[in-house]
Amino acid sequence: MSGQITTRTVEANGLRFVIDEAGAGDRLALCLHGFPESRFSWRHQIPLLADLGFRVWAPDLRGYGETEPKPQDVASYRIEALLDDVAALIDASGAREVVLIGHDWGAALAWTFATRKVRPLSRLVIMNVPHPAVFARVARRSLRQMLRSWYMVFFQIPGLPERMLLARDARAIRRAFAGMAQDKSRFPDAALDRYARDAQRPGAMTAMVNWYRAAVRHPFMNAPWPRIDVPTLVVWGEADAALGLETLEGTDAYVADLTLRRLPGVSHWVQQEAPEAVNAILTEWLA
Template sequence: MTVATRRIAANGFDFAVDEAGEGDRLALCLHGFPESRFSWRYQLPLLAEMGYRVWAPDLRGYGETEPKPREVSAYLIDRLMEDVAALIDASGAKSITLIGHDWGAGVAWAFAANRVRPLERLVIMNVPHPAIMATQLRRNWAQLTKSWYMFFFQLPGLPEWGATANDGRAIRRAFHGMAIDKSNFTPDVLDRYAADAQRPGAMRGMINWYRAAFRLGGKLRGPWPVIETPTLMIWGEADAALGVELLDGTDAYVRDLTIRRLPNVSHWVQQEAPQTVNPILAEWLAAPRV
């Protein structure tokens, strides 16, 4: 299955988008931090073979997407949802399946809850519902400790310097160090992520997602209506950044919820364990919904 990179003009940005497949059923894949569209390399062929047109964009502030705004307010969740809506509109697709990992999943949660555009299916990987995350950060000392980096990212300048110093050594360690099975994080993969993070303005833009969430909140703070879209959560249980207890209570926010937990798989679930993730995706997406 051929994967091609396109440029898509949407919401004032020139998005770099990896595309596979064709047709009017769009699977839009939203990556997390500190990733890029490259993180979906194992899922694009599968989804295309299932009859989807698959788009995996570099999100605002990341990779080859331009421009990369400097101001924190440009990364408010409301603006990020506008990007997703604009990409969907640009696709002209008639049905939308939204798939997100990490921060991309955070945007996907907000997008589905706010019903910005109709969705056929929602797939979330290793990020809790925002309401649960907010509660856990207030009450769960273990999770608060794991989330130390979110607070560090509020500092000006220092996080950008630390992440990109020594040819992006911290970015490389984030993937290789956290992964349980490191076989899919070869030197060339780590080079790709380190190079993307070192593009002009990229690291500032990437970290500004966290700054905007902490300082501005916007629709990330709710209120949270129940999501009616059928939703699949895939969760690597060996996530060093997010405890598995963050799954608890999700059914209060989602009407039709399926959870698949993967033992001994890290936060980088779709990259680390595509041999497990892809069959789960294929079975759930193909199953009829009542």
């Protein structure tokens, strides 16, 4: 079956990326996960994308999961290094066509990659993260969104976030999913255990938090944002506790060909909590 998932290691940009893979051919669907996730977050979409004719790669991103090494300095997580990772993975794939799919931090990375045209893309799929320019504007004006984003400030404290997130067998990591989800049955203990194990790998938690530290110390959201000319799909769970619906307003100013699909009653973890709905949207839009 084309949708059977295997795991492999790909060397790119000086790192050994561990990747879940399915499908074959030179049409690549590259799936970028968020915080505090891993490649495991795409388990429901990988077989579908393979059945749609793509070779699917879902890597543990820099600092996450089984990808090694895990740099511990903040500068290694500047947006330029992360963009270079994505470009190196695309180059290593040898694909002639690339659909870039991102959720959470992976979506912020995908937005930036498409805007800067680091490599040609045929399509862009974004899940539950606003365009960085829209988020920056809303964050400056909205006290409510500032309060929702409190953790970004907390993560700037050296050492303390890591200790708190890993305490009591990574209880805070588990609660990030089970606590925010509307349909908690989508996050059984086995799934929570997987995310806890990934976060508990040596050096992983500091690396994961360093994505936020680098974004503050080396900001990129206020840079110029030319309009994206790649067809773009935004899938949004409306019950997102971290990002308000106002962060969607004005997205069309930055995207020439935008399709927006909103899912009521679905949390930030949209592709895991509502995989049937998300997969149906992907099938329709990519076909």
